[in-house]
Amino acid sequence: MEAILTCKQLCKCYGSVQALDSVDLTVAPGRVVGLLGPNGSGKTTLIKLANGLLTPTSGEILIADKAPGPETKRLVSYLPDKQYLPAWMSVKQMMDFFADFYADFDRAKAAEMLERLGIKETMHIREMSKGTREKAQLIMVMSRQAQLYLLDEPIGGVDPATRDYILDTIIRNYNPEASVVISTHLISDVEPVLDDVIFINGGRVVLQSSVDEIREAHGMSVDSYFREVFKC
Amino acid sequence: MLGKLLKHEFRATGRVMLPVLGVLVFLTLLFNLSVRFIATTDSTLLRVLFALVIFSFVAGIIAAEIIALVLMINRFYKNLLGEEGYLMHTLPVNVHELVWSKIIVSFVWFTVLNLLIVLLIGCSALLLSGSDLAEVFLDFPEWSEIWQALREVGLYPRHFVLLALEYLLLIVIGGVASCLHFYAAMALGHSFANHKGLLSVVFFIGISMFFNILGSMLGATGMDNIEALFLSADDALSTVRSMQTVMGAAAGWELLQAALLYAATVLGLKRWLNLA
Numbered sequence: 248m249e250a251i252l253t254c255k256q257l258c259k260c261y262g263s264v265q266a267l268d269s270v271d272l273t274v275a276p277g278r279v280v281g282l283l284g285p286n287g288s289g290k291t292t293l294i295k296l297a298n299g300l301l302t303p304t305s306g307e308i309l310i311a312d313k314a315p316g317p318e319t320k321r322l323v324s325y326l327p328d329k330q331y332l333p334a335w336m337s338v339k340q341m342m343d344f345f346a347d348f349y350a351d352f353d354r355a356k357a358a359e360m361l362e363r364l365g366i367k368e369t370m371h372i373r374e375m376s377k378g379t380r381e382k383a384q385l386i387m388v389m390s391r392q393a394q395l396y397l398l399d400e401p402i403g404g405v406d407p408a409t410r411d412y413i414l415d416t417i418i419r420n421y422n423p424e425a426s427v428v429i430s431t432h433l434i435s436d437v438e439p440v441l442d443d444v445i446f447i448n449g450g451r452v453v454l455q456s457s458v459d460e461i462r463e464a465h466g467m468s469v470d471s472y473f474r475e476v477f478k479c
Numbered sequence: 480m481l482g483k484l485l486k487h488e489f490r491a492t493g494r495v496m497l498p499v500l501g502v503l504v505f506l507t508l509l510f511n512l513s514v515r516f517i518a519t520t521d522s523t524l525l526r527v528l529f530a531l532v533i534f535s536f537v538a539g540i541i542a543a544e545i546i547a548l549v550l551m552i553n554r555f556y557k558n559l560l561g562e563e564g565y566l567m568h569t570l571p572v573n574v575h576e577l578v579w580s581k582i583i584v585s586f587v588w589f590t591v592l593n594l595l596i597v598l599l600i601g602c603s604a605l606l607l608s609g610s611d612l613a614e615v616f617l618d619f620p621e622w623s624e625i626w627q628a629l630r631e632v633g634l635y636p637r638h639f640v641l642l643a644l645e646y647l648l649l650i651v652i653g654g655v656a657s658c659l660h661f662y663a664a665m666a667l668g669h670s671f672a673n674h675k676g677l678l679s680v681v682f683f684i685g686i687s688m689f690f691n692i693l694g695s696m697l698g699a700t701g702m703d704n705i706e707a708l709f710l711s712a713d714d715a716l717s718t719v720r721s722m723q724t725v726m727g728a729a730a731g732w733e734l735l736q737a738a739l740l741y742a743a744t745v746l747g748l749k750r751w752l753n754l755a
Binding site: 261262295298299300301302316317318320321323325327329330331332333335340344347348349 | 480483486487490491494558562563564565566568569570571572573672749750751752753754
């Protein structure tokens with residue numbers, strides 16, 4: 248099976264700081280993968296590189312065997328850890344925008360999810376609370392029938408109820424043939440939805456395994472195993 | 480995809496620029512009405528009001544230009560280098576399309592704004608002078624004599640059309656280069672991890688100085704050539720041809736600046752993008 252995401256000896260430096268160091272990994276289609284690591288471990292840098300928002304210092308990162316560019320951006324649905332929707336846009340304008348640029352955007356699905364949250368099409372992004380904005384962003388991202396979903400800290404800084412909503416939205420709506428990479432350090436919350444995990448620390452991949460393998464080999468949950476590996 | 484980017488860019492900027500243009504038209508109407516009805520009044524209050532209207536009209540024109548400039552800078556900064564950059568740079572478009580969408584839309588708004596200002600001032604002048612000005616211009620008795628005299632020295636309308644086209648080209652390239660001066664400074668300034676705004680200003684000044692020095696070096700040689708060119712022109716036709724050559728050289732200089740600034744902008748956004 249052809250990998251949807253491949254990193255080969257991937258390095259990224261910011262000046263003298265090495266954010267990623269010789270990262271080798273592959274993500275197979277149809278898997279929900281947790282990119283797990285403490286703050287500053289290189290998770291966001293890896294996701295930014297996959298989206299073409301950064302250029303590797305050395306090595307390669309490939310999406311469906313292609314270097315990040317306009318062609319791979321058609322395949323990837325990305326949720327950054329920022330509030331990136333223009334505040335002046337109305338919900339309708341936001342949906343027009345996504346429908347214009349992404350052929351795989353399912354407008355009816357997005358409209359239905361937004362309506363369920365009580366978000367009207369005439370509402371502007373600036374009128375939304377922080378939590379509602381984050382939900383609206385997630386709805387836009389998950390309404391695409393992408394091949395790879397890259398979700399950077401989707402449950403960081405939100406209340407437990409919103410956290411449940413976000414994880415439920417991800418699991419209910421992703422394209423089953425696609426892969427989902429969820430970057431987080433809140434492992435216990437995402438553990439139930441994960442197939443595989445990648446542990447990353449200090450810019451290096453320290454483990455890539457399936458959740459079942461960790462449970463069988465170590466007799467503990469991913470969360471407990473993470474705490475053991477990253478014990479201070 | 481450029482068409483779609485343009486559509487959304489016009490939508491984003493139109494919500495600011497259309498009201499600005501509307502306010503300018505309103506201020507012009509107000510100015511014209513004031514001149515007609517209260518300029519000659521003896522009432523002090525109405526005279527103060529008239530002064531205020533004139534001030535608003537002039538201030539409105541200056542404010543409109545400033546708003547257009549700030550909007551051009553702010554759209555590039557917020558949309559491509561701020562948090563919205565996470566949306567824009569992950570669209571299935573290339574960097575060239577992103578940059579061109581900004582250049583085209585800014586250029587269109589500046590053109591529309593400046594044409595409107597010229598039109599409004601022109602219309603005001605015509606209205607205020609009654610029909611006199613239009614008549615004077617259209618019935619200018621010497622027009623035919625002037626053309627006849629020009630024909631006699633070998634100059635035909637086509638020579639002036641070419642000169643006008645060259646001038647238009649110079650304005651277009653110069654306008655694009657001006658936009659790119661801001662874009663390149665911001666793209667380079669924001670490629671650093673810290674002090675992005677300050678570094679953008681430093682790059683803006685640095686780029687200005689670089690082109691000033693380069694321009695004066697080229698200009699020193701150029702001025703001698705221009706002088707020689709005009710001195711060697713012994714008839715009207717060769718004088719006009721000299722003007723065309725100078726205009727072409729000026730357009731070439733603007734084009735060189737625009738090309739260098741475009742390359743710096745694209746490089747900054749493509750290779751050194753560093754969104755906060």
